[in-house]
Amino acid sequence: MGKYKKILTVIDPSTEDQKALKRSIELARHSGGDITAFLTIYDFSYEMTTMLSGEEREAMRQCVINGRQQWLDDLITDLDHNNITINSCIIWHNRPFEKIIKKVISEGYDIVIKGTHQHDKLKSVIFTPTDWHILRKCPCPVLLVKDHSWPDNGNILTALNVGSDDEEHKALNQKLTDETIHLASLIKANTHLVNSYPGTPVNIAIEIPEFNACEYNDTMLKHHLAAMKNHAQSYSIDHNNTHVKEGLPEDVIQSTAEEIDAELVVLGTIGRTGLSAALIGNTAEHVIDRLNCDVLAIKPEGYISPLA
Numbered sequence: 001m002g003k004y005k006k007i008l009t010v011i012d013p014s015t016e017d018q019k020a021l022k023r024s025i026e027l028a029r030h031s032g033g034d035i036t037a038f039l040t041i042y043d044f045s046y047e048m049t050t051m052l053s054g055e056e057r058e059a060m061r062q063c064v065i066n067g068r069q070q071w072l073d074d075l076i077t078d079l080d081h082n083n084i085t086i087n088s089c090i091i092w093h094n095r096p097f098e099k100i101i102k103k104v105i106s107e108g109y110d111i112v113i114k115g116t117h118q119h120d121k122l123k124s125v126i127f128t129p130t131d132w133h134i135l136r137k138c139p140c141p142v143l144l145v146k147d148h149s150w151p152d153n154g155n156i157l158t159a160l161n162v163g164s165d166d167e168e169h170k171a172l173n174q175k176l177t178d179e180t181i182h183l184a185s186l187i188k189a190n191t192h193l194v195n196s197y198p199g200t201p202v203n204i205a206i207e208i209p210e211f212n213a214c215e216y217n218d219t220m221l222k223h224h225l226a227a228m229k230n231h232a233q234s235y236s237i238d239h240n241n242t243h244v245k246e247g248l249p250e251d252v253i254q255s256t257a258e259e260i261d262a263e264l265v266v267l268g269t270i271g272r273t274g275l276s277a278a279l280i281g282n283t284a285e286h287v288i289d290r291l292n293c294d295v296l297a298i299k300p301e302g303y304i305s306p307l308a
Contacts, residue, residue: 004031010114011039020115023145025081030186034085040096041068061092097133101307104140113143139305141298148293154263156184157192159253162227172268172300177235180266194243196252197224250287264294
């Protein structure tokens with residue numbers, strides 16, 4: 001039960017509904033962890049008052065910080081967080097992701113929890129540059145919170161790449177599954193695993209007339225089913241909770257999450273320098289964008305943040 005003892009929660013100064021803080025309290029109740037409510041604020045106009053001395057500008061900034069501190073204190077007081085310690089930290093800085101990640105690195109947080117914004121007219125989630133910087137560069141797991149609840153006996157869906165013989169992928173599959181099983185035991189949820197595999201490459205089917213597309217697809221399916229079965233059995237995960245489908249990862253993960261009404265999707269990020277360009281372009285960005293549930297993004301073992 002040693003995970004999620006130190007929770008860093010990113011506060012959204014633009015709203016009273018702090019869903020990340022509510023989710024943090026929910027997780028802390030299960031893990032016995034403590035929460036730091038972290039807020040970065042910045043107003044460029046306070047830097048432009050050249051008529052004022054440095055001390056006067058600092059005094060103005062401190063007034064803004066004090067006002068936000070009172071707002072945050074009142075907000076925390078209004079939430080039900082009996083027996084859960086919530087500390088607050090407010091910093092003046094124009095690049096929030098830098099301060100968030102550096103605080104994680106210097107103080108050893110177990111998880112960062114941040115809310116997402118929804119575009120009212122488009123009814124879709126909008127990710128800010130801060131979101132993507134944190135996802136790419138934060139060394140600890142990052143939980144992006146949406147509006148989906150965490151019911152008892154809910155479902156957690158973990159996206160794997162079991163068809164690969166690459167050692168880095170195998171190690172990440174193990175880490176993702178370990179993390180999911182631990183979290184599922186904390187919040188009393190069911191663990192599901194999903195894996196996608198590519199269909200017949202169209203160019204091969206066109207260029208090589210004797211190429212048997214059906215046989216190719218059947219072989220690919222059997223390979224991924226066998227790999228998924230071996231992985232699931234090693235963790236005693238029920239076969240009915242495994243999903244292997246043909247298609248693009250973003251399509252398969254989204255459709256499976258909707259099918260089982262997942263409360264959380266767990267994704268891995270491969271690449272020693274954070275999310276690789278290929279993964280961001282082809283999987284993570286598209287997947288996270290389209291899901292209506294929380295997303296937990298996890299780095300591989302040995303990941304070192306560029307801000308470290």
